[in-house]
Amino acid sequence: MHSGTTHSWNTRAVHAGKDDLAALGLHAPPIDLSTTYPSHDVVAEAARLDDFAAGNDDGGPPVYGRVANPTVRRFEDALAELEGAQAAVAFASGMAALSACLLAQVAAGKPEIIGVRPLYGTTDHLLDSGLLGTSVTWVSPEEAASAITDRTGLVVVESPANPTLTEVDLRALTDACAPVPVLVDNTFATPVLQRPLTLGAAMVLHSATKYLGGHGDVMGGVVACSDEFARSLRQVRFVTGGMLHPIAGYELLRGLATLPVRVRAASATAGELARRLAEHPHVTEVHYPRLGGAMVSFETSVDPIALVSAVRLITPAVSLGSVDSLIQHPASLTHRIMDEVARKDAGISPDLVRLSVGLEDVDDLWTDLTQALTHAVR
Numbered sequence: 036m037h038s039g040t041t042h043s044w045n046t047r048a049v050h051a052g053k054d055d056l057a058a059l060g061l062h063a064p065p066i067d068l069s070t071t072y073p074s075h076d077v078v079a080e081a082a083r084l085d086d087f088a089a090g091n092d093d094g095g096p097p098v099y100g101r102v103a104n105p106t107v108r109r110f111e112d113a114l115a116e117l118e119g120a121q122a123a124v125a126f127a128s129g130m131a132a133l134s135a136c137l138l139a140q141v142a143a144g145k146p147e148i149i150g151v152r153p154l155y156g157t158t159d160h161l162l163d164s165g166l167l168g169t170s171v172t173w174v175s176p177e178e179a180a181s182a183i184t185d186r187t188g189l190v191v192v193e194s195p196a197n198p199t200l201t202e203v204d205l206r207a208l209t210d211a212c213a214p215v216p217v218l219v220d221n222t223f224a225t226p227v228l229q230r231p232l233t234l235g236a237a238m239v240l241h242s243a244t245k246y247l248g249g250h251g252d253v254m255g256g257v258v259a260c261s262d263e264f265a266r267s268l269r270q271v272r273f274v275t276g277g278m279l280h281p282i283a284g285y286e287l288l289r290g291l292a293t294l295p296v297r298v299r300a301a302s303a304t305a306g307e308l309a310r311r312l313a314e315h316p317h318v319t320e321v322h323y324p325r326l327g328g329a330m331v332s333f334e335t336s337v338d339p340i341a342l343v344s345a346v347r348l349i350t351p352a353v354s355l356g357s358v359d360s361l362i363q364h365p366a367s368l369t370h371r372i373m374d375e376v377a378r379k380d381a382g383i384s385p386d387l388v389r390l391s392v393g394l395e396d397v398d399d400l401w402t403d404l405t406q407a408l409t410h411a412v413r
């Protein structure tokens with residue numbers, strides 16, 4: 036799957052998933068919108084369907100559009116390469132990707148999940164509700180290993196975490212929990228800043244909707260992992276139908292090419308905004324990861340809901356990772372669905388505001404933030 040070139044990671048971000056294009060006489064990757072694939076050899080087609088149902092993907096015609104797609108495969112191959120994984124499996128959303136990970140472990144007789152809070156609110160809710168037949172034990176990173184039983188399927192962690200930007204020592208966690216697989220939600224860090232598989236993680240989850248797409252116009256999810264776990268995920272995707280759309284596959288592949296420059300530029304602006312916010316009289320605490328990144332969250336003495344409503348350049352909206360900056364109030368929106376006590380215990384206070392920093396000029400963003408902070412004084 037991988038080219039085996041000695042080019043740098045930044046160069047591979049541009050070319051991964053496209054190495055065969057020149058030989059095909061193409062420059063942009065083709066978008067295959069087929070929902071079905073013709074075959075006059077029914078017996079051979081039946082054998083291929085069996086193979087796909089077992090979770091294999093030989094790169095050939097997928098029989099049916101729910102099973103696999105050539106454009107989506109390009110994105111999967113590229114993301115696998117950038118995360119340093121054997122394989123990647125793409126889904127219609129980040130939550131569909133997480134659901135497949137959970138269902139795969141339930142099917143393997145390992146329905147017990149160990150969760151480290153905070154996590155994205157709907158991830159927290161999916162684990163806490165047990166909707167997919169899992170059970171969860173919530174722990175601190177230091178307690179994770181002692182919660183393992185012979186039915187533990189996954190340790191789930193997000194670092195830096197949504198929305199508090201709390202960082203977990205992933206190497207210490209994966210060492211302590213081995214051989215139980217650790218799934219790291221790497222949506223906020225992106226492989227530009229952190230590659231969890233190099234720190235002992237078994238699976239890396241992305242809401243591809245965020246930085247991988249990067250323009251707020253494509254929804255998707257992806258898991259980078261071993262060939263073996265990828266087979267389990269494809270088996271789940273085959274029957275549950277959470278396949279990524281081919282146009283989304285195209286857009287996500289296109290997003291990867293600019294991922295390094297987008298993340299580095301937005302991170303520089305976010306770091307500067309974090310420094311300025313820390314000095315602001317209406318800001319009581321700023322959260323910004325040691326790792327860097329383009330997310331900043333902060334606690335404020337002004338009315339946080341009035342603050343979010345008062346921005347004019349920044350967009351008041353959930354989601355993140357777009358070229359334009361977004362701001363939202365986690366306790367009202369992204370983490371609303373969580374248990375209220377757990378939310379407070381996880382550090383998601385009613386005064387916390389989350390900012391996704393885009394590619395605008397830092398001074399324009401600062402002017403907007405400061406006027407909104409002034410406007411929202413209680």
Ligand code: MET
Nearest residue numbers: 155197353354355368369
């Ligand atoms: C429906 S809330 C949504 C989205 C996204 N995962 C976020 O953290 O902003």
